[in-house]
Amino acid sequence: MVHLRLPPLPTIRDIIRLYGLRAERQLAQNFLLDLKLTDKIVRHAGNLEGAHVLEVGPGPGGITRSILNKGAANLVVVEKDQRFLPSLTMLCEAANERLKVIHGDIMKFNMEEEFPADLKTSWDDDPPNIHILGNLPFNVSTPLIIRWLEALSNHSGPFIYGRTRMLLTFQKEVAERLVAPVRDSQRSRLSIMAQHLCEVKHCFTIPGKAFVPKPDVDVGVVSFTPLADPLIDLPFKLVEKLVRSVFHFRRKYCRRGVESLFPLERQDLTDEIFQVTKIDPTQRPMLLTMEDFNLMCHAYYNICQRIPGMFDYNYR
Ligand code: SAM
Secondary structure, three states: OOOOOOOOOOOHHHHHHHOOOOOOHHHOOOEEOOHHHHHHHHHOOOOOOOOEEEEEOOOOOHHHHHHHHOOOOEEEEEEOOHHHHHHHHHHHHHOOOOEEEEEOOHHHOOOOOOOOHHHOOOOOOOOOOEEEEEOOOHHHHHHHHHHHHHHHHHOOHHHHHOOOEEEEEEEHHHHHHHHOOOOOOOOOHHHHHHHOOEEEEEEEEEOHHHEEOOOOOOEEEEEEEEOOOOOOOOOHHHHHHHHHHHHHOOOOOHHHHHHOOOOHHHHHHHHHHHHHHOOOOOOOHHHOOHHHHHHHHHHHHHHHHHOOOHHHOOOO
């Protein structure tokens, strides 16, 4: 395969100056200008030679250039801020039709028809040659990963193509939560939700000073490879509700969170969960293993199947 590289281009700093692309602090925009660093980020996505890639929030296009230089066959970028469109269009011309620019909001964007249908693989196969990458504002990346994890568990959205891999950035503390193992003080709802569906890696940390303007925090680059067999094979919303309830009382015994799943007068159902699973109700949430969550979710699922309307009960 021919390795496609971009022709020489103005630097990202020049692009920002030429097109007057001042970062909007209220939109939490922080740019990466160093192409060695964007190359490093993109390397962690794996081999992109001939790949089909979707990048969210390209901004002035640093990561975009690195993806193209790594030989991606096609790259779709989705950018919400229209100020970036002229400079991205300039990049399109340099990229010989490999780049498509979409002005849109990734939270509303439908990916089900964005890639050629013949790239689809079955769930048990190796991941398709499709990758999602993005350095988004933190207030977007966390709700987005939750949304994508749900799509992943339903095999919808980008996952109708199979086990599509993702590489995204998060505030460093969120990255640590995503990968936190049992007993780690950062273990949280995000750890369980991500790890029961994906192999999650905190690839490396980018110091805040690498961005322009510098954010107040450091940034973690995290990769997600969907598991062929989820560790908790139950509907996403049910798993999310149990895990959220347990970690809502993270400093208390885990029994406290389970109690909140049921009306006060039905604490027999809380007893049932601990009897069926044989989990110690005085364990702290961060000490529960993935298998403990799996057992609890199944016990909760069985109760919800048996008692109509129980899943809709909401504490408070
Ligand atoms: N990726 C570029 C980089 O690394 O230099 C820009 C990073 S900046 C932190 C985030 C970018 O995401 C901005 O260009 C912003 O306009 C864009 N963005 C924010 N919310 C978005 C959304 N919901 N959909 C698409 N793009 C979004």
